[in-house]
C-alpha cells in the first residue's frame with residue numbers, strides 16, 4: 001500500500017540519497033560533499049593509502065586546516081603536532097587530488113564556516129565531515145552530520161555512508177526576537193528547555209516565523225548547536241533567503257543549472273501534514289539574552305537570573321551534578337549571574353565567527369574599552385570573513401577597544417592548538433561547548449552570544465547587553 005501521508009524535509013532528502021537498504025531502519029547513502037580538517041583528515045588519507053585504495057571522489061572532497069593551527073599572526077606558536085598535521089594534510093590532499101584551502105588563501109577557515117561561504121554546502125546535499133558540528137550546514141537545508149574516523153575512511157574509499165534513519169523532531173520558534181536576543185540565545189534557551197540529551201536519536205527541523213525571518217548566518221548558528229542537544233543533524237527548509245545567500249558563491253550552480261537547482265530546492269520542505277516524532281514550540285518573545293553557568297550547554301539561564309542553589313533541588317542525582325558544576329565553575333549558589341567577574345573573552349568558533357557575528361560584536365565594542373585585567377580575542381571564522389571584516393573596518397573597532405584581532409581558526413574553542421584560557425580563569429565565549437577543560441585545563445567557560453561576550457569584555461564581568469546596545 002502506498003503511504004500518502006505528508007513527508008518531512010528529512011525524509012525527502014534522505015530518500016534521494018539511498019543507494020541500498022541495509023536493514024529496516026538503516027540505509028547506505030550517497031555522500032555529496034566530504035569535508036576534511038587537520039585533526040582527522042590526513043590520518044584517513046594515510047590509512048587509505050596504506051591499503052592501496054584510491055579516494056573514490058576527490059572532486060567531492062574538500063580540506064582545510066582549522067583545529068590545530070595557531071591563530072597568532074604568521075601562525076607563530078602553532079604546536080609541533082599542529083605543524084605535523086598540516087604537513088600531512090598538504091601532502092595527502094595533493095597526492096589524492098583533493099582541493100585544500102590552505103593558510104592565507106581565501107577559502108581557508110573553520111570547516112563549518114567555509115562550506116556555506118564557498119557554496120559547497122547546498123540545500124538537499126548530504127554532507128559529512130569527521131566533526132560533530134557538521135550539523136551546522138543544515139542551516140542551508142543540507143542533510144549534514146558528523147562521522148567517526150573509520151566512517152571517514154569509508155567515505156573516502158566509497159563516497160557512501162551507512163546510517164540509521166533518525167527519528168524526527170520539529171522545533172517551532174515563533175514570534176519576533178526581543179531587543180538584544182540573537183540566534184545563539186534561541187538555541188541555548190532550547191537546550192535549557194529540553195536538556196543536552198533532549199534531541200538524542202532525532203534529526204531536528206527548526207521552523208516557525210522566527211526562523212523564516214532569520215538570516216542564513218543565524219540559521220547556521222542554530223543548527224550548529226543541534227549536537228549540543230544530542231541531535232546529530234539539525235536542518236532548516238531552504239527558502240528565498242537561502243537562495244539569495246547561495247547565489248553567486250564560488251561553488252554554487254550557475255546559469256541554467258542554477259535555475260534547475262532552485263526549482264528542485266523549492267520542493268525541499270516538510271509537507272503541511274507531515275508527522276514528527278516529537279514537537280516543541282517556543283515563543284521567542286519570552287527569551288532574554290542567555291548565559292551558561294555550568295559545564296553543559298543545558299546549564300543555562302537568562303542573564304537576569306540567579307545561579308542555581310543545589311539546596312533547592314530535591315532529586316539527589318541532579319543536586320550532585322549541579323554541586324560538581326558549581327564547584328568547577330567557582331560560583332556562589334543563589335547569587336545573580338550578572339556581575340560575575342571575567343578574565344577572558346573569546347569571540348570566534350564555528351558557532352559565532354561569521355561576518356554578521358563580528359558586526360554585532362563590533363556594534364557593542366565601538367567606542368568602548370575592554371575592562372582592565374580582561375584579555376579579549378576576536379578570531380574570524382575564515383580568511384574571507386577576516387578580509388571582509390577588515391574591509392569594513394571592524395578590526396579597527398576591535399583593536400581600538402582593546403581586543404586582539406587574530407587569524408582564522410578554531411583557536412580557543414577547543415584549545416587543541418596551544419591557545420588556552422589559563423587554569424582557574426573565567427571566560428565568556430561565543431563557542432558551543434563549556435565542558436570541563438574545554439578551553440584549557442581548569443578553565444571556566446560561560447557560553448553566550450557575540451554581543452553578550454563584548455558586554456562582558458567591556459564590563460569586566462558578565463553583563464546584560466540590553467543595557468548597552470545602541
Ligand SMILES: CC(C)[C@H](C(=O)O)[C@@H](O)C(=O)O
Pocket residue numbers: 039067130131132133146414
Ligand atoms: C576535533 C573534532 C573531532 C571535534 C568535534 O567532533 O566536534 C571538535 O571540532 C569539537 O568541536 O569538539
Ligand code: SF4
Pocket residue numbers: 066067110111112131133349350351409410413414431432
Ligand atoms: S570551532 Fe570549535 S566546535 Fe567548531 S569545529 Fe572548531 S573546535 Fe569544533
